[in-house]
């Protein structure tokens with residue numbers, strides 16, 4: 081069986097059919113999936129039956145899977161295996177979280193445009209998010225194509241961005257979404273890290289912006305200028321022509337390239353409905369400055 085590809089637009093987001101991710105994947109199917117992934121950056125695999133092991137095994141085909149550890153596990157015991165980020169509105173006992181729970185305040189940051197794990201020195205390569213329980217209204221995930229947004233910039237803007245390095249920090253995006261309460265231990269574990277503002281994707285040779293709400297400053301640029309530039313770039317990338325909105329069905333697996341897309345969750349009534357998803361995040365092989373041949377600022 082060879083896979084079937086149904087592009088959503090000619091260059092961004094495609095559905096993949098005729099593949100069962102719960103079975104070992106034939107080498108030529110995996111090669112076809114990878115080729116499609118480097119081209120479309122967002123792939124949707126409908127109607128998959130994935131337990132934790134099958135989900136993990138598929139993610140492993142793309143590189144090492146991160147352990148999810150942002151919040152202190154002594155304050156927040158994991159509900160699910162820490163190989164996965166728990167993208168749900170459930171507490172450790174599996175009940176809908178409380179209105180003022182720390183988890184809820186922290187995860188509100190997922191509603192800002194971001195890319196996963198750019199706040200880690202070796203950032204995220206791709207994420208694989210699997211939907212177990214979805215909600216009847218809202219709770220979509222929007223994706224924006226940072227490659228197409230880069231291509232659409234005027235030449236002088238491209239020149240101005242060349243070689244710039246931004247500082248990403250989870251505390252920064254969380255402050256933007258109203259969460260100020262990292263413990264000292266949490267803050268120490270995730271210090272700010274440098275990342276290139278423009279990247280080149282080795283598989284396609286395409287250039288891409290690499291912006292996110294995790295960015296706090298740009299090295300060598302006055303703060304007022306940097307804050308405005310980052311806001312403008314995020315607004316540019318997330319114009320509707322660069323965005324695909326995924327409306328979840330149960331058992332969808334969606335994977336995206338964190339090097340060249342932004343995403344955010346949309347609102348839903350999270351005190352009423354259960355939304356239960358889990359995400360495997362695959363690490364890139366090196367910091368983006370190193371990949372771009374840029375000096376890593378200290």
Ligand code: OGA
Nearest residue numbers: 167190220221344345359
């Ligand atoms: C994620 C994420 C948004 C959503 O899984 O990384 O940001 O729609 N999800 O839940």
Ligand code: MN
Nearest residue numbers: 190194195196
């Ligand atoms: Mn995310």
